[in-house]
Amino acid sequence: MxxxxxxxxxxGVWETVRGGVSPRTARNLRKEFRNSLxxxxxxxxxxxxxxxxxxxxxxxxxxxxxQNLDGSSLPPLGFSKETTQTSSxxxxxxxxxxxxxxxxxxxxxHPLGTDSLGRxxxxxxxxxxxxxxxxxxxxxxxxxxxxVTVGLAAGYYGGRVDDALMRSADVMLAFPSLVLAVALVGxxxxxxxxxxxxxxxxxxxxxxxxxxxxxxxVILVVGLVNWVWFAxxxxxxxxxxxxxEYVKAARSVGASDGFIIRKHVLPNSVTPILVLAxxxxxxxxxxxxxxxxxxxxxxxxxxxxxxxxxRDYLATSWWISTIPGIAIVLTVIGINLVGDWLRDALDPGIxxxxxxx
Amino acid sequence: MSMGxxxxxxxxxxxxxxxxxxxxVFLLRFVTPGDPITFIAPLDAPPEVRQNIARELGLNKxxxxxxxxxxFNLVQGDMGYSYINSxxxxxxxxxxxxxxxxxxxxxSIVAVVISIPxxxxxxxxxxxxxxxxxxxxxxxxxxxPNFWLxxxxxxxxxVGLGLFPTxxxxxxxxxxxxxxxxxxxxxxxxxxxxxxxxxxxTLGTYFTALITRLTRSGMLDELGKTxxxxxxxxxxxxxxxxxxxVLRNTLIPVITVLGLQLGTLIGGAVITEAVFNWPGLGTLVxxxxxxxxxxxxxxxxxxxxxxxxxxxxxxxxxxxxxxxQVRSE
Numbered sequence: 001m002x003x004x005x006x007x008x009x010x011x012g013v014w015e016t017v018r019g020g021v022s023p024r025t026a027r028n029l030r031k032e033f034r035n036s037l038x039x040x041x042x043x044x045x046x047x048x049x050x051x052x053x054x055x056x057x058x059x060x061x062x063x064x065x066x067q068n069l070d071g072s073s074l075p076p077l078g079f080s081k082e083t084t085q086t087s088s089x090x091x092x093x094x095x096x097x098x099x100x101x102x103x104x105x106x107x108x109x110h111p112l113g114t115d116s117l118g119r120x121x122x123x124x125x126x127x128x129x130x131x132x133x134x135x136x137x138x139x140x141x142x143x144x145x146x147x148v149t150v151g152l153a154a155g156y157y158g159g160r161v162d163d164a165l166m167r168s169a170d171v172m173l174a175f176p177s178l179v180l181a182v183a184l185v186g187x188x189x190x191x192x193x194x195x196x197x198x199x200x201x202x203x204x205x206x207x208x209x210x211x212x213x214x215x216x217x218v219i220l221v222v223g224l225v226n227w228v229w230f231a232x233x234x235x236x237x238x239x240x241x242x243x244x245e246y247v248k249a250a251r252s253v254g255a256s257d258g259f260i261i262r263k264h265v266l267p268n269s270v271t272p273i274l275v276l277a278x279x280x281x282x283x284x285x286x287x288x289x290x291x292x293x294x295x296x297x298x299x300x301x302x303x304x305x306x307x308x309x310x311r312d313y314l315a316t317s318w319w320i321s322t323i324p325g326i327a328i329v330l331t332v333i334g335i336n337l338v339g340d341w342l343r344d345a346l347d348p349g350i351x352x353x354x355x356x357x
Numbered sequence: 358m359s360m361g362x363x364x365x366x367x368x369x370x371x372x373x374x375x376x377x378x379x380x381x382v383f384l385l386r387f388v389t390p391g392d393p394i395t396f397i398a399p400l401d402a403p404p405e406v407r408q409n410i411a412r413e414l415g416l417n418k419x420x421x422x423x424x425x426x427x428x429f430n431l432v433q434g435d436m437g438y439s440y441i442n443s444x445x446x447x448x449x450x451x452x453x454x455x456x457x458x459x460x461x462x463x464x465s466i467v468a469v470v471i472s473i474p475x476x477x478x479x480x481x482x483x484x485x486x487x488x489x490x491x492x493x494x495x496x497x498x499x500x501x502p503n504f505w506l507x508x509x510x511x512x513x514x515x516v517g518l519g520l521f522p523t524x525x526x527x528x529x530x531x532x533x534x535x536x537x538x539x540x541x542x543x544x545x546x547x548x549x550x551x552x553x554x555x556x557x558x559t560l561g562t563y564f565t566a567l568i569t570r571l572t573r574s575g576m577l578d579e580l581g582k583t584x585x586x587x588x589x590x591x592x593x594x595x596x597x598x599x600x601x602x603v604l605r606n607t608l609i610p611v612i613t614v615l616g617l618q619l620g621t622l623i624g625g626a627v628i629t630e631a632v633f634n635w636p637g638l639g640t641l642v643x644x645x646x647x648x649x650x651x652x653x654x655x656x657x658x659x660x661x662x663x664x665x666x667x668x669x670x671x672x673x674x675x676x677x678x679x680x681x682q683v684r685s686e
Binding site: 166336 | 628
């Protein structure tokens with residue numbers, strides 16, 4: 001059922017991925033999953049993050065952008081905050097300044113507290129999952145599309161094509177992805193694409209933002225910054241596959257290069273690319289949070305952005321920076337565990353490829 | 358191939374890559390939207406003023422002339438003058454470089470010193486508590502954004518317990534050493550260490566976690582190979598097998614990955630600097646991008662890119678030294 005749905009949605013890509021996963025591989029995946037507690041934990045975390053992102057308007061108790069200055073910087077449940085309230089009073093005809101210590105208690109309406117503008121932290125953490133996962137998946141898709149195309153061409157044709165493509169990959173690698181991403185987003189400007197929220201449009205949930213802002217430049221840039229890793233892996237695969245007997249056979253009966261790459265080389269390179277893609281989603285989520293933290297993002301509903309905001313209130317309101325960080329760590333741990341599961345089951349031999357944040 | 362020829366070939370390749378880096382950085386100004394002059398001239402400046410600025414900065418010349426001049430000056434070490442305050446870009450960049458290098462080196466030392474023993478312990482005591490602790494640490498370590506880790510360290514150790522300063526680099530490493538040697542005063546070095554501890558942990562944690570994972574899995578792979586069984590069978594002591602044979606073979610892929618991940622270290626330094634207000638190249642680049650100070654942007658990107666290429670050649674040389682197979686490729 002799921003398989004049919006996916007093949008309707010993604011057509012060719014899904015067929016290729018399925019074609020590349022042999023029955024034996026599928027068996028290994030299932031076996032590894034059954035035996036590994038960590039793999040199960042990873043899948044649970046990832047599925048939870050996807051559901052939270054998809055149903056954000058239903059799950060969030062408040063509009064994540066609504067400010068309430070009377071209820072700002074409220075602590076999470078179970079904590080209280082000590083602040084000094086200064087007031088002036090008339091005492092015996094002269095004005096005296098009175099400093100009074102007040103305890104601000106948590107509000108059950110805001111279980112994870114509020115930020116400095118009184119926005120609900122829980123709702124912001126829930127909506128933040130959307131930005132992270134959207135950028136993670138779309139960015140990885142762009143990186144894979146560019147990288148796999150370049151890598152397969154380089155590995156299959158070899159010679160001059162290979163040299164030219166791989167030297168340009170070397171140049172790309174010389175720039176740290178974060179530095180390059182900051183430069184590109186900063187210089188090209190932040191493009192924000194509002195996408196209507198289907199759950200709100202259908203009237204399932206009201207009182208929530210009716211559109212969701214996609215940080216367009218960021219998605220494009222994180223994709224273009226990370227294609228090199230896919231190119232390296234795809235090239236290695238294509239290089240070894242193009243000398244196989246069945247490729248020579250296909251060539252001898254007159255199959256075109258495009259046909260051979262699509263029908264033989266690509267399906268046989270699917271496994272390592274899939275594992276790399278998983279690692280890349282994690283890396284790109286970390287990269288997105290770094291960009292948002294530095295102020296190079298197109299949206300204000302992002303975990304990294306909230307962490308940056310909370311920095312100024314570290315001494316008084318620790319939760320503003322802490323909570324979104326925990327959300328990032330849990331999501332990325334989930335993805336990394338899934339990546340470990342795939343790698344242990346498929347053994348594609350690409351340990352350590354794929355760049356960090 | 359001899360070591361000398363191998364190095365020569367790598368150096369030549371490196372020169373080409375650096376040339377590519379310079380070209381990309383140069384072209385960046387022409388593909389990004391926005392005229393640099395609008396950032397320099399007052400908003401209501403008449404066209405003549407704009408033309409004058411363009412002429413003074415050489416921005417009115419054809420692309421290939423500008424490119425030629427840029428290369429020509431760069432080879433002589435001239436990176437031009439900042440658009441914003443006319444200071445020489447080279448001076449600005451090289452003033453900032455020590456802070457970034459100190460941070461990166463300190464983080465790498467922390468990472469290597471902790472991670473390799475941790476990975477070895479983890480692999481040789483598989484499924485024991487020490488292994489579980491090490492694998493949990495490394496999983497969390499590679500999944501934590503370093504800027505958030507830095508903020509949490511500040512929150513707990515600096516703001517909460519007051520053990521470390523929240524930000525700033527009070528003294529450089531070289532002045533601190535100088536103080537020690539000339540005045541026999543270790544105070545400078547202590548201050549340096551006190552300020553760099555949190556930034557170094559912030560930057561180093563991801564690498565510590567990554568290398569621990571790689572060492573562990575590499576060592577487990579090697580321990581399963583037949584040469585290990587053969588060495589044990591002929592009666593070699595276990596320590597010799599583990600540390601001379603197995604660990605050496607494990608370190609080969611670890612070094613490759615370290616070379617590849619060097620960019621991540623520099624990128625990590627950029628954001629660590631932002632967290633701790635560390636006066637390094639990272640904060641310089643970010644400010645330059647925000648100001649559209651092209652001379653400074655180009656200069657710092659060239660230095661970062663070229664630095665990456667040079668360190669990578671060093672890593673390759675080390676790699677070829679340890680593993681002679683590479684040289685024959």
